[in-house]
Amino acid sequence: xxxxxxxxxxxxxxxxxxxxxxxxxxxxxxxxxxxxxxxxxxxxxxxxxxxxxxxxxxxxxxxxxxxxxxxxxxxxxxxxxxxxxxxxxxxxxxxxxxxxxxxxxxxxxxxxxxxxxxxxxxxxxxxxxxxxxxxxxxxxxxxxxxxxxxxxxxxxxxxxxxxxxxxxxxxxxxxxxxxxxxxxxxxxxxxxxxxxxxxxxxxxxxxxxxxxxxxxxxxxxxxxxxxxxxxxxxxxxxxxxxxxxxxxxxxxxxxxxxxxxxxxxxxxxxxxxxxxxxxxxxxxxxxxxxxxxxxxxxxxxxxxxxxxxxxxxxxxxxxxxxxxxxxxxxxxxxxxxxxxxxxxxxxxxxxxxxxxxxxxxxxxxxxxxxxxxxxxxxxxxxx
Numbered sequence: 437x438x439x440x441x442x443x444x445x446x447x448x449x450x451x452x453x454x455x456x457x458x459x460x461x462x463x464x465x466x467x468x469x470x471x472x473x474x475x476x477x478x479x480x481x482x483x484x485x486x487x488x489x490x491x492x493x494x495x496x497x498x499x500x501x502x503x504x505x506x507x508x509x510x511x512x513x514x515x516x517x518x519x520x521x522x523x524x525x526x527x528x529x530x531x532x533x534x535x536x537x538x539x540x541x542x543x544x545x546x547x548x549x550x551x552x553x554x555x556x557x558x559x560x561x562x563x564x565x566x567x568x569x570x571x572x573x574x575x576x577x578x579x580x581x582x583x584x585x586x587x588x589x590x591x592x593x594x595x596x597x598x599x600x601x602x603x604x605x606x607x608x609x610x611x612x613x614x615x616x617x618x619x620x621x622x623x624x625x626x627x628x629x630x631x632x633x634x635x636x637x638x639x640x641x642x643x644x645x646x647x648x649x650x651x652x653x654x655x656x657x658x659x660x661x662x663x664x665x666x667x668x669x670x671x672x673x674x675x676x677x678x679x680x681x682x683x684x685x686x687x688x689x690x691x692x693x694x695x696x697x698x699x700x701x702x703x704x705x706x707x708x709x710x711x712x713x714x715x716x717x718x719x720x721x722x723x724x725x726x727x728x729x730x731x732x733x734x735x736x737x738x739x740x741x742x743x744x745x746x747x748x749x750x751x752x753x754x755x756x757x758x759x760x761x762x763x764x765x766x767x768x769x770x771x772x773x774x775x776x777x778x779x780x781x782x783x784x785x786x787x788x789x790x791x792x793x794x795x796x797x798x799x800x801x802x803x804x805x806x807x808x809x810x811x812x813x814x815x816x817x818x819x
Contacts (some may be wrong), residue, residue, distance in 0.1 A: 462485055504783075505776050509768050510814040520808040527566070530753060531598040531630065531669070531777055533692055536769050541699070542757045542780035543570040543602045543633055543673070551586040552791055557789040557796050559589035559599075565800050568598040568778065570633050570671070575691025577626070590628040600671060602633040606641055606648035607655045617664050623788035624668065629695060631669025634658060639706040640675055645713055655686055662690060669693040671755070676704040677728030678758060681737045687751060688741060694753040696780060701759020703783055731758050731765075737775040742774055755780045756775055763806035773817055784817045 457460050527536050541558050555571065562569045569589075577581045601624055611617050624632060634655045641647035650657075658672060672687055673696030679687075687695050707725035710718045729737075735756065741747060756769045757780030766779030788796040 438561075447492065476632065477565040493515070493703055494535050494575075508758050509764075509817060511817055513813055513815060517812040520807070520812045521704075522808070525804065525808050525811055528776070528778075530599070530776065531675070533596060533598050533620070533630075535568055535597075535778065536568070537807055538778040539565075539567045539766065539800075539807075540696075540755050540757070540778045541544050541567060541785055542567040542601075542755070542782040543635065544572050544786050551583070553791075554786065555586060555589050555787045556592060558785060559592035560793055561785075561789075561796050561800050562595045562597045563592065564797065565804060567800075568600075569593060569600050570600045570673075570780075571627070571629070573635070574601045574603055574623060574627070576610075577623050581626070581753060584626065586753070587627055589712060598630050599627070600633045600669075601627050601629040602635060604641075605634055605636045605654045605668040606650060608634060608661055609651060610648075612657065612660050612664070620661075620665060621668070622728070631671065632661075633671045633673055633696065634661065635673050635675050635698075637675040637725075639677060640709055641652045642712065643706050643717075643721060643724070644709040646784075655683075658687075658690065661759070662692075668745065671696055673755070673757075675708060676700065676758060677703060677725075678730065678734050680729060681741065684734065684737055685741055688738070688747075688749045690750060692751040695751055696753055696755035697734045697758050699756075699758030701730055701733055702757065704728075731756050731769055731797075734819060735769055739772075739774050743793075748758040751762050752776065754778075757782065760784075763803045764810060766803075767810040768816060803818075 445534075511816065516635050524534075525537055527534050529535075529540060530538075541562060544558075545555065551572065561567065571587055571589075574587060587601075590599060603620065603623075608617070608620070611619060620632060628719050634657075636648060636658075638654065641649065658670070662670060670692050671694045672692055675698050678697055678699035684695070697709060704725055707722070710721060710725060738754065741751040744750065752775055754773060754775050756773065758767070760769065760779050760781055761784065766781075770777045770779050776811075785796065785799070788799040
């Protein structure tokens with residue numbers, strides 16, 4: 437319920453009247469200051485009004501927002517919508533299935549003692565809220581089923597939500613060289629996954645103490661997988677530094693189901709590997725971890741690529757991840773880019789997925805409510 441603040445409160449908020457003086461004036465009912473209404477005078481239909489007003493007075497001094505901190509990405513249109521009902525965010529078709537919200541569980545973990553708990557919680561959240569999910573690296577399943585229970589979440593997520601396995605481009609290069617690419621098809625069948633995410637991570641592998649070395653450009657490996665497994669749906673992603681316009685152009689010209697930005701600003705696996713290595717290497721190579729592209733920069737690149745004459749783009753869907761901190765970032769980026777897109781989160785979800793499911797559930801529900809309010813009142817400013 438909205439009320440006009442009294443003149444004294446307006447003066448206090450502007451700074452014309454010191455806070456202490458204002459509070460004293462409220463107590464003493466100084467001339468020019470309206471006396472507070474007694475509790476019994478407050479309408480019986482609003483029993484919390486008195487306590488709410490006291491909160492407003494006390495919190496007014498802590499709730500001012502400086503102009504420099506305003507979010508300049510949006511037009512705020514308060515007159516054009518009622519409050520959105522829960523569940524009102526419009527569903528969207530993505531990867532051949534229907535998502536109820538444009539939030540993607542980015543590939544996170546595999547082969548650890550936490551993997552089963554994390555993947556179980558994430559899959560349950562995907563089913564409840566209508567999200568898609570990418571599994572963490574499934575490398576351990578190529579030659580053994582020992583860790584299969586950590587990844588086998590199809591029954592939990594259900595058939596209606598997209599579920600994708602995940603392998604590194606290094607593993608695929610090795611499988612192709614050995615003539616063992618059929619292991620990928622077998623892996624997808626055991627997981628009952630809808631397709632495969634290929635993560636491309638040359639800097640991570642180069643900086644990792646146990647890292648693999650690519651014998652050919654990752655693009656060649658991706659093309660070989662597409663040619664040899666033509667019925668397999670493929671998503672390609674980076675791992676925390678994004679990619680530049682030439683790499684994006686090359687991927688968008690391939691018959692991929694989606695490109696996942698995995699941009700800079702989120703978890704950076706190159707830096708992660710440096711932190712695991714010798715301190716001297718960390719000191720020498722840490723500048724490499726600062727190289728990359730933000731999600732917003734990549735969205736601008738995609739928009740320019742779409743407009744190029746003769747673009748001939750065959751991939752028409754995006755997962756925007758990397759530095760997406762909350763629903764406002766996701767809402768902004770998915771509307772800024774000119775291809776159908778969802779936004780991905782990793783660390784934000786992971787933080788709540790390692791314990792009881794209810795903690796993750798509450799977190800996702802706040803993101804959904806935030807998306808609904810953004811949809812009702814915010815539009816994107818033209819760049």
